[in-house]
Amino acid sequence: GESVGLHLPTLSVQEGDNSIINCAYSNSASDYFIWYKQESGKGPQFIIDIRSNMDKRQGQRVTVLLNKTVKHLSLQIAATQPGDSAVYFCAENDDKIIFGKGTRLHILP
Amino acid sequence: SQTIHQWPATLVQPVGSPLSLECTVEGTSNPNLYWYRQAAGRGLQLLFYSVGIGQISSEVPQNLSASRPQDRQFILSSKKLLLSDSGFYLCAWSAGQGSEQYFGPGTRLTVT
Numbered sequence: 055g056e057s058v059g060l061h062l063p064t065l066s067v068q069e070g071d072n073s074i075i076n077c078a079y080s081n082s083a084s085d086y087f088i089w090y091k092q093e094s095g096k097g098p099q100f101i102i103d104i105r106s107n108m109d110k111r112q113g114q115r116v117t118v119l120l121n122k123t124v125k126h127l128s129l130q131i132a133a134t135q136p137g138d139s140a141v142y143f144c145a146e147n148d149d150k151i152i153f154g155k156g157t158r159l160h161i162l163p
Numbered sequence: 164s165q166t167i168h169q170w171p172a173t174l175v176q177p178v179g180s181p182l183s184l185e186c187t188v189e190g191t192s193n194p195n196l197y198w199y200r201q202a203a204g205r206g207l208q209l210l211f212y213s214v215g216i217g218q219i220s221s222e223v224p225q226n227l228s229a230s231r232p233q234d235r236q237f238i239l240s241s242k243k244l245l246l247s248d249s250g251f252y253l254c255a256w257s258a259g260q261g262s263e264q265y266f267g268p269g270t271r272l273t274v275t
Contacts, residue, residue: 088264097267143206150212150260153209
């Protein structure tokens, strides 16, 4: 089975608010984590990654937090926009990339 | 820059018919290549990966097979399709094991 899971299958957020998508992983040896965004009918696209020697990494409107103590990963999207509506996957690397099941982000007007 | 192509974009095939999906990568050499299947509303299931020409690793027992006849070409095949083979098939490449993967646009397969 998959070793990377997500706490919520669906998340609804008001437009303009911040979104937080959570992910738990089980392999403490994993040293590389990635967040992907998949829009309907398209392949996943890389959003941001983080290595295990970091606990925070920021991109444009996105921040990934890594808590190795509890094996938890989160993706924060600032000022959520309609274009952020998609399924978000976390993935961990332990010799090969393992994907979680995904969280669908709904943006409320 | 690197690009990844998949075709066809959509395919409707009857049960028992053969299948051939193609994936090609441009702009890189000796990539790792991957085939994933995604059922509706579900996550990604890794089917096959390849670290070089003629080298295929299968992740799950199934009705499908993969081949890599050239460095940047990855083919997913079946001799006889099942209804359960329906799904969204994604090809991906990476520069190395465990590196970030880049996905193609996908092929939506419907087996009727």
